[in-house]
Amino acid sequence: MADVTARVHLVSLGCARNDVDSEELLARLEQGGFEVTDDPEAANAIVVNTCGFIDAAKKDSVDTLLAAADLKQSGAAQAVVAVGCMAERYGDELAAALPEADAVLGFDSYPDIADRLRWIMAGGHHRSHRPRDRRKLLPLAPAERPAAARSVTLPGHGAPATGPRVLRHRLDNSPMAPLKVASGCDRRCTFCAIPSFRGSYLSRGTDELVGEARWLAEQGVKELFLVSENTSSYGKDLPAGARALELLLAELARIDGIEWLRVSYLQPAELRPGMIEGMLAVDKVVPYFDLSFQHAAPGVLRRMRRFGDPDSFLGLLDRVRSVAPEAGIRSNVIVGFPGESETDFATLCDFAAAARLDVLGVFGYSDEEGTEAAALDGKLPDEVIAERLETMSRLAEEVSAQRAEDRVGERVRVLVEHSDGRTGRAVHQGPEVDGSTRVEGRRHEVGSLVWATVTAADGIDLTASEAS
Template sequence: MKISIISLGCSKNSVDSENLIGLLEASGVEVVSDVGEADVALVNTCGFIQPAVEESVNTILDLELLKEQGRLKKIGVVGCLVNRYGDELKQELPSVDVWAKAEEWALVARSLGLVPAAEPVRGMLSETRPWSRYLKVGEGCDTFCSYCTIPSIRGRARSIDIPRLSSMASDLAEKGAKEICLVGQDLTIYGRDLYGEPRLRELLSELDRELPRDVWIRLLYLHPSRIDERFIDFVAGHERILSYLDIPVQHVDPEVLKRMNRPSDEEHIRRIFSYARKADPFFALRTTIMVGFPGETESQFSKVLDFLEQAMIDRVGAFIFSPEEGTPAAAMEDRVSSEIGEERYRRLMELQSEISLERQKLFLEKKLRVLIDEIDYEDDTAWGRSYREAPEVDGLIGISGGSVLEEGQCVEVRITDAAEHDLFAKIAGE
């Protein structure tokens, strides 16, 4: 039996897909990257927001067509969409052979007539770069933002213990990982369910001790309310832990934050970003902003623009509020019109483009250590990332004369030019 897995959604979903691949391979089947070569196709779905739901449904319909044409024997639907809309989907998609919620990987194996392996090893998606891997520290979320579906889809926060995570990280390093990105719905609450209090720093200290010295540790998705000056100093004081923090604030106005069911301490948000800048002017900061939340006024939105100018954030991901079925925010009145939401989004991104370019120019003529992701041999250019660029979401560094390099190699470069998202460089010493 040959099985192909289509993985949709976020990096946390990619980890799930690789865990499923590992289980299936250990259970005796061949996992192939091309659906055209497979007997069975499984889609690991995303159900976080409506565009993701639509992408998942369209992918399922494409697989149904392949099954009708006799090109697939079975199809399966697993993951977040099943958690969110499982009963409805089963009625509307009767040709689907396998259904399983997120983490029900043993059920997938049994549904295919396999005996689940007792101790599977994490597999790898065909698009995964072996030198850059994600390590999911837990599942679920306890924050309950009023606009978010994650707690209803994935449940309460459940952490993986420190010894197990240390073992998993070491295994990734042995398989060639040069960069390990820690992910979870919110890293700052890691361990609270297991140890009675958050233990992120203890986890990081353990990884710092156990991993080879040339492996980067990158932190993604940190709730601002639980970031303080001591934590910023901790990160800045550990060379292996990259000076890069992804802290999604969503907004800064106290009233908007309150309606979002997020801590509404605007002063704290501004203070921690300011502290990081003072601690290290080259500290890489990323955040996420939501515009057009119900009731957002022009003056409240202006506070966001002021915050961006004050904090000088390197990277910003912005999106317009979307009412998600079943969330408290979807029932809120005083909706912001789509026209106003789009106009605010445009203004925010225009401002951030200027800020991003200004931050990029700080690195002209400086040296950076870069992890090579891909090489364009025709253009004689290598593309990679430094500590400032997280995989998939940030810009890249283009290195001229890079065809002499190798993918997965770390190299020191000198920055020669800067654009809004990307930097350009030469190999240091040339």
């Protein structure tokens, strides 16, 4: 049986929501007696939190698991375990296709992850074919189990914890931390498989989130990045109902040390009247809107099982800018969706030019297993999708560069994140995907908030001069 001081290394792949799960898993493992190490070669067990969203992410997950398995030959590793979205979605298939992994664990395995990992390290390898019932995955009969670690449950999953509440073992010391406000999704977009393995929308309670946010503030976090599959739905399953998001933001704004509150992934169809104004009326909520448009042509949106048209989307953008002219606004679109005509694509291009978004992520359509879109007719040739992807990406880059140029002369507040003491993000820039801002002048501690005037733009990246 593995020693209680065994070392574990965790690799977190995919989105910020996965990062939160990774931090909570590490906290569970620590409470269960494991030592967390950043060095995979020194680890007795390697856990890979996989992403199963698109083909590229799946390949990255498999490559990472194979690289980890190599360390069983050259390092201290005794076990390699897959968890996360790909493990949940393709448990049986992944276990059969990847014998190099010692176990593939679904979400229901998270509460007793420390016990399970000890059992695996003691030789409890997976069978080549798993029962589909996730509750039977790696069954631990009482006689086989090691001494139980304290019983705990991830926030927002399952029953209340019976031991001290698990918070998180942070993956880094960044002054920004994602705060996962919900899991799952009730929308049934034809191109998306997330509801099939993440389940229906489940909001976390306000008290639980505020407690976690206070803990993050104590760790030096200055910015909370609220994440979920659809943050505009937050609270619809709670007593507070429609205004739950604004009420949560107001509670988070009262926490000492937290300076910025940033909200991600808002569905345009769910932004009820007054919601934008209500959010921005809360102190510390930054003027930033991550709006999920996906397309603009009404016919394509209907095939996606989404709603809207160019006029309604542009009207929404006008509403945002009337309240906060300096707001950062980003979105994503899919080109080459089944049935997308040349006219549909032209409508999308015209919308992108008129919308003047700070950042627009562009993705070429590809069939995703288990989705309704994969069975739709009207599939476009790969070369047409590639051509439209190139055209839209070039347009998006041009618009973003112009938006950045328009900010020259603007006074912005920058959160310093880099050890150079000068590089970080302006208030309109979301983490990782919206560029950076370098403040010329003296060095500042990581986590400092600095006022500066934008002096130049390079693509979506800015240079600014510290305000006197």
